[in-house]
Amino acid sequence: MPKRSILMFSRNKVWTGYTFSILLLLTAFTLGVTVGSVQVPLTQMLNIFAGAITGNRESLDPMFSSIVLDIRFPRVVLAALVGASLAIAGASFQGLLKNPLADPYTLGVSSGASVGAVATIFLGLTIPGLGSFTLPVISILAALITLVIVLGFARMVEKSMKMETIILTGIIFSSFLGSILSLMIALTGDELRQIINWLLGSVSMRGWEYIRLIAPFFVIGALLLFWNARELNAMAFGEERAQHLGVNVQRRKFVVLASGSLLTGAAVAVSGTIGFVGLVVPHMVRMVTGSDHRHVLPLSILNGASLLILCDLVARTIVAPTELPIGVITALIGAPVFGLILIQRRKERRG
Amino acid sequence: MLKASQISGGYGEKDVVKNVSFELQKQEILGILGPNGSGKTTLMKMISGLLPCRSGDVSYKDQPLSAYSPKQLAREIAVLPQLHSHAFDYTVRETVSMGRYPHQKGMFAPWKSDDEKAVTEAMQQTGVAEFESQSIQDLSGGERQRVFLAQALAQEPKLLLLDEPTNHLDLSYQKQLLDLLKEWTDTHELTVISIFHDLNIASLYCDRLLLLHEGETVQLAEPGHVMNKETVERVYRARVHTQSHPELPKPQVTLLPNHGHQAPCEITKDHFTITPDHVHMQAPQSLKTLSSAVIGAGLGWYHHFVNRHVPMDYECDDSYQDMVQYANRNGFKAADTVGMMTAVKVEDVVIREYEENGLSVVIAITAGVGNAVDVSLSHERDRQATIGTINSWVFINGKLSDEAFIQAMMTATEAKVKALQNADVKDPLTGTLATGTSTDSALVAATQHGPFIQYAGSITPLGKLIGKGVVECTTEAIDIYRERKRT
Structure with missing residues (x-):
């Protein structure tokens, strides 16, 4: 019976996907911690983590210990959280908008969030009662507002909101918001280099404080999206279809858009605009395991984390001792993938 | 069952559907007919709760549609839309399984044996079981149409709304699909409302026809009463001839084209x-x-x-x-x-x-x-x-x-x-x-x-x-x- 075996295969594909993704994440994590200007041997790394857990730090090399625990580990964790947030946000935007090219970056949501973040940082804003959480909260709000405006604008341009229309609208808003960003930074009198850093993103020298800023939003956003995975499957066939299948479209759509903005805003607040992660990762995941969001979402988290850890590793080692902004590396991978998806879609539509 | 009383509505300022009323009988097939732009699809959207009525109301089992939650409604009414493209690949089985959404409860919604049974039966009835693990994007238009029908049937609805279900289907699948629906009205107590483009097919399979013209009801009656030469010619602005079906007491309409008149000739x-x-x-x-x-x-x-x-x-x-x-x-x-x-x-x-x-x-x-x-x-x-x-x-x-x-x-x-x-x-x-x-x-x-x-x-x-x-x-x-x- 060939049917059964194909079915088994597709179930196997999902489990292969999970196994591979977890192994990849472990590998990326290990590389991210051990590789750099100072190479940390694998055994040292394990010892240091073991020591950190048991509280017994006496026997460890203090230099290695400091590099691993104070510099690289938080950096890797931050990269992982940012990558995971952007990837799952991208996957959910794509499902909701039925648009494989949608991601926080191409939709202009990242730019919106950075305007919020930069405004907070350079103007030194603090909302009473929020303290350091002012930064991600304002970023998130800016992300949500941008998203609503972008989608509203796209709908105004063309009611059916074709793939290209949404992306074009995203690009318009990205450029516009990017200019506002440059203008803001120039007006505050800071160096142009910093603008570039904000625009291209970085996870370096942020430490544990930034991890604390993103972690709660990541957990909330991811859980909200997991909760809506089946609804995303239905909405991938169109909102009308989803409603006929019994999905409360208005409510679920808002929850998904808000969660996506939450994840994007928080990620941008701690790392700047890092492009294409949300585009590349879900696309790869779908190629392997199919489009079921119940698997696409968790796998995007795992692989988004791995991808950004590896990109960060490349960014800080490829022209050492200088560090490249991480967005340079993600764009190097992401832009061609973007192009490939576009070609593929065009062909499908013609065929 | 479903009852529409004096409903009007549409998009923007103008009413596309005007003052339409009907009451569905249980287990009947009601066909909606009308020329392009006569408000068929709009009426369908209003019945399915997608588009609110500007005046009048639609009730299902004596309760207004708005009294139902989307999930409750989806357990009672399923809709087979006109075919559209989709951005992502789902397998046939995944697609049909989505029809179980309204029946699943809880956040992580366990897959029960009822769900499995409904999905398998729907796939077998529509003949898509053989490609259950193929991607729907690799299927032909007709096959896809059947997959979405299976999805709608997996909802186990009491009422099925169809928008030109026979589009994209060749003659044999048209017949299969409609025969299947007719059978389900008996075996599964299904009631059907369907938009038809083809008057002859509608006449053959529908118990009653609702003929729309510019958003208004022209006639709501048995096919024999609706499909008479004068009415069809007036509504469709085309010369037609009606005759009876060779096997059934149902009228069939034939177009009388302008072309094809033979040159005069004389037999000697x-x-x-x-x-x-x-x-x-x-x-x-x-x-x-x-x-x-x-x-x-x-x-x-x-x-x-x-x-x-x-x-x-x-x-x-x-x-x-x-x-x-x-x-x-x-x-x-x-x-x-x-x-x-x-x-x-x-x-x-x-x-x-x-x-x-x-x-x-x-x-x-x-x-x-x-x-x-x-x-x-x-x-x-x-x-x-x-x-x-x-x-x-x-x-x-x-x-x-x-x-x-x-x-x-x-x-x-x-x-x-x-x-x-x-x-x-x-x-x-x-x-x-x-x-x-x-x-x-x-x-x-x-x-x-x-x-x-x-x-x-x-x-x-x-x-x-x-x-x-x-x-x-x-x-x-x-x-x-x-x-x-x-x-």
Whole structure:
């Protein structure tokens, strides 16, 4: 019976996907911690983590210990959280908008969030009662507002909101918001280099404080999206279809858009605009395991984390001792993938 | 069930649907018909709760639609939309499984055996089970349509709404799908509302039809009442002809196109060819024909008319097939041919033209009266019929109504009887005057050009021509037959 075996295969594909993704994440994590200007041997790394857990730090090399625990580990964790947030946000935007090219970056949501973040940082804003959480909260709000405006604008341009229309609208808003960003930074009198850093993103020298800023939003956003995975499957066939299948479209759509903005805003607040992660990762995941969001979402988290850890590793080692902004590396991978998806879609539509 | 009372609504300022009311009967199939832009799809969206009504209301099981949550509604009503493209790949099974969404409860919604059963049954019924693990993007339009039907059926709805379900389907799948729906109205207590483009399919499968025109109800009734010529012509602005379905008491509509009118032609004696084997009349174009021939019988359009000579002792189990082969052998396409048989020598055929007051007919008769029969006494016979035939052909240059065809047939038959009386032909068994022979055949064919002829009874202009012509030709044919017998 060939049917059964194909079915088994597709179930196997999902489990292969999970196994591979977890192994990849472990590998990326290990590389991210051990590789750099100072190479940390694998055994040292394990010892240091073991020591950190048991509280017994006496026997460890203090230099290695400091590099691993104070510099690289938080950096890797931050990269992982940012990558995971952007990837799952991208996957959910794509499902909701039925648009494989949608991601926080191409939709202009990242730019919106950075305007919020930069405004907070350079103007030194603090909302009473929020303290350091002012930064991600304002970023998130800016992300949500941008998203609503972008989608509203796209709908105004063309009611059916074709793939290209949404992306074009995203690009318009990205450029516009990017200019506002440059203008803001120039007006505050800071160096142009910093603008570039904000625009291209970085996870370096942020430490544990930034991890604390993103972690709660990541957990909330991811859980909200997991909760809506089946609804995303239905909405991938169109909102009308989803409603006929019994999905409360208005409510679920808002929850998904808000969660996506939450994840994007928080990620941008701690790392700047890092492009294409949300585009590349879900696309790869779908190629392997199919489009079921119940698997696409968790796998995007795992692989988004791995991808950004590896990109960060490349960014800080490829022209050492200088560090490249991480967005340079993600764009190097992401832009061609973007192009490939576009070609593929065009062909499908013609065929 | 579902009840719509006085609903109006649409997009923007204008109402697309105006004051439409209906109440669904349980387990019926209601067809929604109407020309493009008549508000069919809008009405469907209003019924399914996608588009709010501006006035009036839709209720389901005596409660307004708004009283149901989306999930509750999806357990009762499923919708099969018009086909659209989708951005992502799902397998057929994944797609059909989404139909279980409204039945699943809780955040992580465990997959129960009920769900599995419903999905499997839906896939089997629609014939998509064999490609359950294929991506829907790799399927043809028709296959995809069936996958979405399976998805809707997996919802186990009580009411199914369909928007042109037979789009993208070839003839055999159209039939399969609609037969399946009809069956489910019985076996699963399903009620169906469907938009149709094809009036004839709607007529065949729907219990009632709702005909819309510019958003308003034209008629809501059984197909027989809705699909009459006047209504369809008015609403669709097209010339049509309605006739009954060959097997069911349901009307069928045929388009009458503007093109395709044949050039005028006139049948004359010159179109006849006579050989020892047959008399052959090849018309310059197809003629509308009513006949009792061996092939090409009934009402139809034919090009070739053949009266074939067969021997006195001709016997054949399947004279139809034999005649078809004969036609093909002689280069007349059988599908285009009216073929008769006679044991009479066909060279003896009498062909004459008659013309009066702009009307013209051509009459061709072969007569053999060896087996003459008095029909009033034929019930006393027990002998098998043997061949002995009068074959009467009447060609008319004119446009005949349906009734004129039948009256022409009657007139020709009456004229034949009179000719037999005049010639004093007797039934050899009873010794009384014969009214015909045992295997007579008749044919009336018209060019359908020129003067329109509504009636052809015996005192109408055409009837007079036919009467005179058939009597004269038959009399002469009998004379020739008798002459030949004597020598």
